[in-house]
Amino acid sequence: MRSSRARRALVRMARLQRAEHDKESRNQMLTRILTVALVSLQLAACASLSPGDPTLYQGLADSDVNLASRLVQTTLESTPDGTSRRWTNQQTGNSGEITPLRTYVSEDGVFCREYREELAVGGNAGRFYHTACRGDSAQWVWL
Numbered sequence: 001m002r003s004s005r006a007r008r009a010l011v012r013m014a015r016l017q018r019a020e021h022d023k024e025s026r027n028q029m030l031t032r033i034l035t036v037a038l039v040s041l042q043l044a045a046c047a048s049l050s051p052g053d054p055t056l057y058q059g060l061a062d063s064d065v066n067l068a069s070r071l072v073q074t075t076l077e078s079t080p081d082g083t084s085r086r087w088t089n090q091q092t093g094n095s096g097e098i099t100p101l102r103t104y105v106s107e108d109g110v111f112c113r114e115y116r117e118e119l120a121v122g123g124n125a126g127r128f129y130h131t132a133c134r135g136d137s138a139q140w141v142w143l
Contacts, residue, residue: 063091
């Protein structure tokens with residue numbers, strides 16, 4: 001009798017362990033699916049920014065240009081590569097982001113920086129890549 005009770009107890013324990021293992025496997029699978037979905041959404045968001053239609057700049061108000069120009073100067077002067085800084089114009093709703101990508105010294109001995117500019121203007125967005133070098137007046141000059 002004991003052996004049949006012991007056997008039933010072992011079978012129950014094995015079933016419980018299997019159920020627990022199946023639950024862990026489902027949780028791991030769900031985690032993987034959610035991770036893939038999240039990464040896909042992030043990639044889609046990045047891909048939704050167009051390479052940058054230059055006419056997007058025409059939609060900027062003078063106040064947008066002032067905010068963006070000041071941010072470009074301060075960002076290129078003191079922000080490390082890979083760090084983004086944003087501007088937002090509360091009056092127009094337009095915004096942008098500047099991210100220095102690479103800092104180097106040109107063959108002429110001038111400091112230069114490659115940077116990415118992302119703009120959101122009137123519901124349209126674009127991503128632009130620029131280079132600027134430090135001019136004689138200590139201002140960054142867009143090339």
